[in-house]
Amino acid sequence: xxxxxxxxxxxxxxxxxxxxxxxxxxxxxxxxxxxxxxxxxxxxxxxxxxxxxxxxxxxxxxxxxxxxxxxxxxxxxxxxxxxxxxxxxxxxxxxxxxxxxxxxxxxxxxxxxxxxxxxxxxxxxxxxxxxxxxxxxxxxxxxxxxxxxxxxxxxxxxxxxxxxxxxxxxxxxxxxxxxxxxxxxxxxxxxxxxxxxxxxxxxxxxxxxxxxxxxxxxxxxxxxxxxxxxxxxxxxxxxxxxxxxxxxxxxxxxxxxxxxxxxxxxxxxxxxxxxxxxxxxxxxxxxxxxxxxxxxxxxxxxxxxxxxxxxxxxxxxxxxxxxxxxxxxxxxxxxxxxxxxxxxxxxxxxxxxxxxxxxxxxxxxxxxxxxxxxxxxxxxxxxxxxxxxxxxxxxxxxxxxxxxxxxxxxxxxxxxxxxxxxxxxxxxxxxxxxxxxxxxxxxxxxxxxxxxxxxxxxxxxxxxxxxxxxxxxxxxxxxxxxxxxxxxxxxxxxxxxxxx
Numbered sequence: 001x002x003x004x005x006x007x008x009x010x011x012x013x014x015x016x017x018x019x020x021x022x023x024x025x026x027x028x029x030x031x032x033x034x035x036x037x038x039x040x041x042x043x044x045x046x047x048x049x050x051x052x053x054x055x056x057x058x059x060x061x062x063x064x065x066x067x068x069x070x071x072x073x074x075x076x077x078x079x080x081x082x083x084x085x086x087x088x089x090x091x092x093x094x095x096x097x098x099x100x101x102x103x104x105x106x107x108x109x110x111x112x113x114x115x116x117x118x119x120x121x122x123x124x125x126x127x128x129x130x131x132x133x134x135x136x137x138x139x140x141x142x143x144x145x146x147x148x149x150x151x152x153x154x155x156x157x158x159x160x161x162x163x164x165x166x167x168x169x170x171x172x173x174x175x176x177x178x179x180x181x182x183x184x185x186x187x188x189x190x191x192x193x194x195x196x197x198x199x200x201x202x203x204x205x206x207x208x209x210x211x212x213x214x215x216x217x218x219x220x221x222x223x224x225x226x227x228x229x230x231x232x233x234x235x236x237x238x239x240x241x242x243x244x245x246x247x248x249x250x251x252x253x254x255x256x257x258x259x260x261x262x263x264x265x266x267x268x269x270x271x272x273x274x275x276x277x278x279x280x281x282x283x284x285x286x287x288x289x290x291x292x293x294x295x296x297x298x299x300x301x302x303x304x305x306x307x308x309x310x311x312x313x314x315x316x317x318x319x320x321x322x323x324x325x326x327x328x329x330x331x332x333x334x335x336x337x338x339x340x341x342x343x344x345x346x347x348x349x350x351x352x353x354x355x356x357x358x359x360x361x362x363x364x365x366x367x368x369x370x371x372x373x374x375x376x377x378x379x380x381x382x383x384x385x386x387x388x389x390x391x392x393x394x395x396x397x398x399x400x401x402x403x404x405x406x407x408x409x410x411x412x413x414x415x416x417x418x419x420x421x422x423x424x425x426x427x428x429x430x431x432x433x434x435x436x437x438x439x440x441x442x443x444x445x446x447x448x449x450x451x452x453x454x455x456x457x458x459x460x461x462x463x464x465x466x467x468x469x470x471x472x473x474x475x476x477x478x479x480x481x482x483x484x485x486x487x488x489x490x491x492x493x494x495x496x497x498x499x500x
Contacts, residue, residue: 004059099228138192238250383425
């Protein structure tokens with residue numbers, strides 16, 4: 001069990017919070033280890049105390065999207081400092097179930113579930129009594145099925161049924177069925193005690209359960225049908241737009257109010273991209289987070305960059321370096337050639353490419369700001385700066401073309417525009433900046449093809465770069481990767497908790 005979970009449930013027990021983990025107790029330990037959700041019912045009378053203790057244990061309440069919102073159900077995210085894992089607590093003040101995006105049925109068992117709860121000796125967490133949980137489970141399987149006439153229990157459902165049947169008392173289950181469902185309770189009990197149910201038998205479970213919960217139904221059948229398919233289409237559209245077309249639509253949980261923007265910078269080989277991708281995956285387990293690449297390296301593949309790359313390859317092909325002993329049939333080693341910017345045409349193409357990179361970075365920053373204001377978390381891989389020219393994602397056109405004697409009017413115009421874009425970007429400096437530091441020697445060991453002098457200069461620039469509107473953390477990038485990642489996760493979570 002994660003320490004963050006152990007502390008929360010210990011606090012709830014000590015303060016007499018009326019709660020219980022109300023479903024899927026077969027894999028309760030997986031939830032306490034941060035591998036799946038924790039579905040906890042809390043009596044309305046204990047709501048204030050439960051939420052106060054959640055906040056004290058460094059849990060953060062999150063908002064979910066409209067199509068995943070249900071009455072009296074709230075989302076809390078916790079963080080375990082020792083392992084870096086997130087914990088998701090699905091907090092229920094009413095127990096509801098039914099069709100996805102609708103949850104049209106409310107279980108009228110609030111008092112019963114608390115009065116009959118038991119303590120799980122392995123975890124010291126209150127859980128639903130198995131005699132009641134098996135009734136809830138069969139009802140849930142039937143009521144949430146998409147096609148009511150062809151209901152089948154999935155593998156996870158079968159595991160839960162087997163787990164509960166090893167722990168129930170048949171007479172008590174029968175009494176509860178009759179108490180809750182009246183004269184049809186006996187029939188429901190017989191279906192529970194039977195082995196694997198066929199689809200018609202599962203439909204019988206649905207008929208009895210829906211009849212029992214009819215007075216507590218929230219929507220009509222037509223309302224459920226339209227709502228389910230409407231939100232299903234929205235969900236599919238957002239997933240496809242984000243996954244296939246790189247859009248930034250939010251389809252996960254968000255933080256209340258404005259969120260926190262995060263940036264990782266460092267010289268070549270410091271692991272900026274690797275860490276940013278890993279952090280994005282970590283947050284995306286439950287929270288809306290997106291990686292914004294603001295550089296011009298391997299993760300950027302614009303049209304002009306591709307044109308320039310092909311042009312360089314073609315030029316190298318037609319201008320093969322001559323070897324002193326070429327007549328002997330020996331192959332000469334490839335010679336690196338400096339870029340020749342004396343020809344104005346190719347030079348302007350290169351300048352336009354750099355201007356495009358600056359423009360794209362500015363647009364990405366504007367998108368990230370909208371994303372952040374909706375409560376989602378933008379993660380920047382690099383961040384353009386205007387403190388050093390010609391290097392480290394700074395303005396490059398002016399310095400490069402002055403050095404090559406191409407300080408023409410059109411070049412000056414593009415240089416000014418590039419400078420202007422980078423100056424605008426500085427207005428949106430990230431809240432958190434992580435400087436990944438390692439020696440130039442280690443950087444070259446990780447990326448042998450880089451130029452040592454350039455790497456050494458970037459190393460010094462990393463130390464000197466100023467972010468007046470940001471909280472800056474200097475991270476030793478030579479330490480163990482997992483330790484480095486855990487350190488960054490801890491700092492991110494502290495900032496998220498403090499953010500209001």
